[in-house]
Amino acid sequence: MPARRVVTGRSQEPRRRFAEELRLLRAAKGDSLRQLEEVLGWTASTFGKMEGGQSLGSPEVVEALDQHYGTGSMLLTLWELAVADPSQFKEQYRRYMLLEAEAISLWHYGGATLHGLLQTPEYARELLAEGGLKGEELEQQVEARVGRRKVLEGGEAPPFRVILSEAVLRNSLRSLPEWRGQLEYVLAASKQPNITVYVLPYGAGLHGLMDTPVTFLRLLDGRTVAHTENVVRGELVEDVSKVEGLQRRYDVIRDLAMSPAESRTFILRMLEEVPCEPST
Structure with a gap:
């Protein structure tokens, strides 16, 4: 050729x-x-x-x-x-980003931080800065992360089900106005027809994903893969038996979580606790 x-x-x-x-x-x-x-x-x-x-x-x-x-x-x-463009993401995440962009449905459990698809630029910047990024690299990664949100936009956007531990909604940003903006963004997202948000409240008890944030991606070929992450690295799990084991744990905590309507009410109460930006 x-x-x-x-x-x-x-x-x-x-x-x-x-x-x-x-x-x-x-x-x-x-x-x-x-x-x-x-x-x-x-x-x-x-x-x-x-x-x-x-x-x-x-x-x-x-x-x-x-x-x-x-x-x-x-x-x-x-x-x-x-x-x-997936090449702008750190190398170890690029394959996951390609799969995320092609997924026909997504499920997520977050125990400490918001999923990247729900992050505002301010949240992403503070979180990535805490991970050691700064300067030009920090700004590029913020843009890349926020740009991922387009996956959930449009008439053909995939369904996205996310379970948030109450801790995620209690770990506020340093700037309260920015934190208020983040909570408002999650609340608005929960009202989109393709996004379902559950809140797992304190007191729900111990469960199998206590220290394991996980995202499941259902792909066009019928496979489901899982991505788990910690402060050191992320891992793409493709072994069928391991994915099924993680899914069973996910189903358990979904049953422990508040309903979508109760979860929206909970986020509204969280917003009421955050003071509005003072007038100047």
Whole structure:
């Protein structure tokens, strides 16, 4: 088979391609970063980081750039590809991310932290920083994690069932306004037709997943795989008997958890305990 002919000579890696297109479009239009700031409202630093590959920016910024350059939805499409690109995740998680994006249903139990698909940028940043990330790498991983949430969006989004230990909802962020935003996000997510949230309250008793957060992915070929994680590493479990054993434990704690309606009421009560941001 002949070698694939390079048509444009531009990068085939989504994140680099996105940054490259931003630089080319601005050069063609003759804008400076400062001019973009004046016209679109975001800082020159924001655009500079996006063009340098240090940041992907937000979809709002990208849509504004598409309008400014008259590129339809081209930049937004490239942004979506960059956000979903598994190569931006740490190597040990890349296979899981590929499977997560292809799963036809997901189940999760979290005993200490929120699943990445339910995290706000502020929650992800604080959690990843506690894990030792900082600077550019931290911001890239925050963007990658938040970008995963697109898996649960749209008419064909897979069903996602998540059981949260009460401890997850008690371990607040340092910033109370940011924590309030996170709780509001979980509550809003629980109202989506494809997302079901259960809360496992204190006092439910000991169970088989006490120290094992786990996510189950049902795949197109009918298989179900599980992903378990601790502070050191994550493990993809594909052995059928081991997956079934984890599923039986999961079913037990689902039966111990509050109903979805009771869980939403519980999260609302949690919100009432968090003070609103003081007025200035």
